[in-house]
Amino acid sequence: MGRQPCCDKVGLKKGPWTAEEDKKLINFILTNGQCCWRAVPKLAGLLRCGKSCRLRWINYLRPDLKRGLLSEYEEQMVIDLHAQLGNRWSKIASHLPGRTDNEIKNHWNTHIKKKLRKMGIDPLTHKPLATTTDQQQPQKPQMEIQQEVQEQPQPQECLLTEILDIEDHQNKEPEKSPQSSNREGNRLEEEHKFETVDNIMNNNSSFCTDDVPLIEPHEIIVPNCVPSTSSSSSSSNYSSSDHSSNFLEEWQFPADFEWPNINIDLWDDDFSSWDLLINDDVDRKAATFVDPNSSLTQFPRMVFDHQDSWKYGLL
DNA sequence: AACCCTCGCAACCGCTCACGA
DNA sequence: GTCGTGAGCGGTTGCGAGGGT
Structure with missing residues (x-):
């Protein structure tokens, strides 16, 4: 019993991807689109498991990825979103176009955590370390932290709370969108969400697009x-x-x-x-x-x- | 120059969850 | 309800780069 492994691991390659493998994967996805990751390695001529292909594509090869370090603005977004969402990296990533959950998680663990500690902020609770340094204290549940954060909204969080409220609102209304279970429905919801977020961003004076390095x-x-x-x-x-x-x-x-x-x-x-x-x-x-x-x-x-x-x- | 250590990050692992057949 | 699959998550590992001794 139990779940079948995602692939037959015998004879499969692990470790860093080579240029040749990337080439094959890109070629395959651009030709055939994303479908049935389990079949991708075989069809693309790769000795990798489907999951590995998927991760490689999502975290590295996807053409809409931004590369390089997170900007100050993005970092602040991550911090604020983390205060609201906790370690839900994919949710956080969805608010940062071109960034992946893995990238954000890594950046959080290697940079932001240290930075916050240096600033005297507990990266877990987003509260001053002085009040939370007692590590004997049990870790507060995320909901509780979130409540506290929402009670004392900070400038950037006002916008984020608004955005997240919209998401919650949309997520809580599945009956209004009977197609929401299918991919097209989800896509339309996503589009609508970003449209709404854009509106907020445009109408909210606290959001400064100058902070975002736009490139013509x-x-x-x-x-x-x-x-x-x-x-x-x-x-x-x-x-x-x-x-x-x-x-x-x-x-x-x-x-x-x-x-x-x-x-x-x-x-x-x-x-x-x-x-x-x-x-x-x-x-x-x-x-x-x-x-x-x-x-x-x-x-x-x-x-x-x-x-x-x-x-x-x-x- | 050689060695050691730390750091950053891509990649992996094992698991749960959601969803459709 | 069961099964197969993809998505997502938290944690960990592996390895190259770079700095220090």
Whole structure:
């Protein structure tokens, strides 16, 4: 009895992904879309388990990922959201476009925790350490902490409380959206949520979009997708520990690679509503996908450079 | 130069939950 | 109700980079 393992682990590769494997996975997903992760490794010719493929795609290869360190603003968002949501990393990540739960969790554990402790704040309770340093005290339940936080809203939290209230409200009304159980329903809800959040952000004077490093498309369409030399992005295209660290900068589709028809049915929801912009200002054709539903509409997701072959780059 | 240690982060593990067939 | 699958989560591991001795 018991659950079947997600894959037959015999003969499967573990550890860091190679450029070749990434290539295969990207190729497969862009051609076939995301479906049945268990079948992906076999169909894509990978000696990995489906879960590993899924994680690799979600945490690293997805084209809509932002790379590099979290900005001050994002960090503050994480802290505030953590105060509201606790360790629900995926929920937190959903408020930070282009960031993954794993990335946020790692950043929390390696940077923010230390930072908060340095500031005399208990990262668990978000209260001054002086009042919570007694580690003999049992840890407060998250609901209790949340209640306390909501009783004393701080500037940024006012906005977050509003956002989270909207989510709660939407989550509590399944009867009004009978299709909410299916993916399309969820997508529409997500779109509506972001639309609402955008409205709040636009109407809330305490939210300053200047804090968000928006990049205009013309700024990011650069020949050969030369990566930024800034410290935050210099290691962003690949992990510093990855032997194939320049893969995303150097990797090109094979000359005979046929770009798939961007059939909405084949693309995940994240892609389905993207605009394709063609920019002829540069000496080669480049296309930028921009997510119109994102609160960071100007943030580029993918750049393709077409001269001799397609080039794929993540920003 | 060699060794050791710490750090950061990608990746993994094992589990639960949600959902559809 | 059961089963298969994907998603999500918390915790942990592995390994390269970099700094110190």
